[in-house]
Amino acid sequence: MSRFDITQTNIAVERLIETTENPRHLYLLHAYNRHRYLEMAGRFEEIFAPDMTVAEPVYHFNLFGMNTTLAGAEAVKGVYREWTGTAQCVFYTGGDEKLAVSDTMIVSSATLYQQTPGSVLVDAGVPVDPDATYLMKTREHMIWPYDDEGRLVGEDVWEYDESLREVIPLDPSEVLTVEQSGRLLSPLIKPLPAFNPFTGRTQQPVAS
Template sequence: MIHGNPNLDVRQTNRAIDELMKVTTNPRHRFMLEAYYRHRFLEIAGRYEEIFTPDMTVEHPVYHLEVGGNHATLHGEESVKAFYAAWAQSNQSIFYTENEQIAIADNFIASVSTMYQQTYGKTLVANGIPVDDENAYYLVRIPGMQMFWPYDDRGRLLGEDVWEPNPAERTVIKLEDFEVVTSERSGKMLAPFIRPLRSFDEAMSLQAA
């Protein structure tokens, strides 16, 4: 929990998905939400390798990132893996959400939230954001973060489109040492929540039943 806010707990990051699951009956949509939930917690837990199984992600995912006024496009599994690995190894894969709204259709999931990312001071300095201690960790608060995740016809992730529409509105909060969450600690906290993903065919068989 960060600065006394009970929502800033990695175990609560997917709570909007849990709420949507309660009212979702379409088997395809439920499968996609289960995969979405699993992907996000695997990423935060530093277990990014497990995201790239053939039942979850296509062979050549494409990520478009427009965050902090910077644009990046990642092509292919190796590029995306390297991106996740850098975050996990530097404890920057820790995310929290507030006021998240999620919508689902047959081939995409969309999310809008206030998002927080634990970020290393040297990373902020490299991106032109001054901090008082580049060896400390900070919480970057991003209001109105928009994410669009497309899926193929078998519910496999095609990539991510991530957009921060108002970089000037982000704020940076210095973390106390006891508030910093390592990837190892996050992995232990999230392990009970990371459930195996049933097969797409099994999920669709429920629709036919």
């Protein structure tokens, strides 16, 4: 049995949803929650629905000593596609995530664990068993900006303390496939709220 439970990755988000009353803040938290679950379930194409993400999002990553900018939907989809194909879309949090939300952004600080094949780490110069699977533990800040329709504009993600980075070997019984992740998360993936307080319009729910 795994030490980690992917259904608990968004627990801090869901707790904040329960106590948030501002309609715009609540809408963004639901969008953030849906996005993260879709990503971890391997359903990344649904993230780019026109009511969730702008046509040309821009992502900035400063991780593992690399500073990368992904400009445009196709560039971002390429990373999601790679992560889904290698089950790197499987993430866990350390139960310490802190969140703040405003009308224009969501800010997160958390210990994150990304499931990563040893072969990917070897290619990055990390001396591990290429046939094993690991968790990459990092301490990260994230800023997700949103536009005036409540759509994601991009992500700014950075590892702010490299001294806390760890490579944790997983027993084969702890490795989660994308298919398993999708089945576990499917009941938790909810449509966006029908009423969008940013546009003042009621929108047709998107099926989960």
